[in-house]
Amino acid sequence: MSEAVMTTTAPSAKPRTKAFSINTSAAVIGAYLVFLLLPIYWLLNMSLKTNQEILSSFSLWPENLTFDNYITIFTDASWYSGYINSITYVSMNTVLSIAVALPAAYAFSRYRFLGDKHLFFWLLTNRMAPPAVFALPFFQLYSSVGLFDTHIAVALAHTLFNVPLAVWIMEGFMSGVPKEIDETAYIDGYSFPKFFAKIFMPLIASGVGVAAFFCFMFSWVELLLARTLTSVAAKPIAATMTRTVSASGVDWGVLAAAGVLTIIPGALVIWFVRNHIAKGFALGRV
Helix, strand or coil, X not given: CHHHHHHHHCCCHHHHHHHHHHHHHHHHHHHHHHHHHHHHHHHHHHHCCCHHHHHHCCCCCCCCXXXXXXXXXXXXXXXXXXXXXXXXXXXXXXXXXXXXXHHHHHHHHHCCCCCHHHHHHHHHHHHHCCCHHHHHHHHHHHHHHCCCCCHHHHHHHHHHHHXXXXXXXXXXXXXXXXXXXXXXXXXXXXXXXXXXXXXXXXXXXXXXXXXXXXXXXXXXXXXXXHHHCCCCCCCCXXXXXXHHEECCEXXXXXXXXXXXXXXXXXXXXXXXXXXXXXXXXXXXXX
């Protein structure tokens, strides 16, 4: 009798244990997501408050909702021009980096030549160096040739770090494409530009998307070179944000609103290349 009872009750313990482990995992993941999103929510919360409310009270949501901080950014030329400058040189850098890295990555993946591995390692060492090492040389060079305080100056400076990274990422994707595809295309009468554009590029589209994402994000968040190589005409938004510090203190509301708007371009890029990033983590050197 007791054995029959044990036989009928024992299997029910496993589903309960499994349900408990699922609930625990969900709770841990939920707490982790809250921990990650809390700074972003708090930044948004501050951007919708006045400085007086930010400094005088602690609240989880704005007591007196205001959009004056965002209006200040969109109506002050020095603020919105900073966003335009940042997006301009970041876009230029991304296009330049990918355009230079594509043929270089193809050469490293398809050909073997004297010193190829040493050259590949030298490219990666440029990526490992901190931007502060190159700030003064770039400043003197661009000042002497008349490129100081221009968008192309910052874009070219960032290619020193983004091209090696893009070459490294795309070379991994290209090495995964069989060389027989190249040979078959040549036999079929394809020229190299036609083969590269119509056959090879679709095969490595995920690698290009991942490389473009990392190039964009590095150039978007990099501050030292962007501030050193610009003054007024091409000053980025990160440098403009220092204007919130004045004799009367820090304009926390405007600074928070600028921070929220700074997150948006990166979030949009992640949304559009999310599928490529997923494939990059699964297949490429990411």
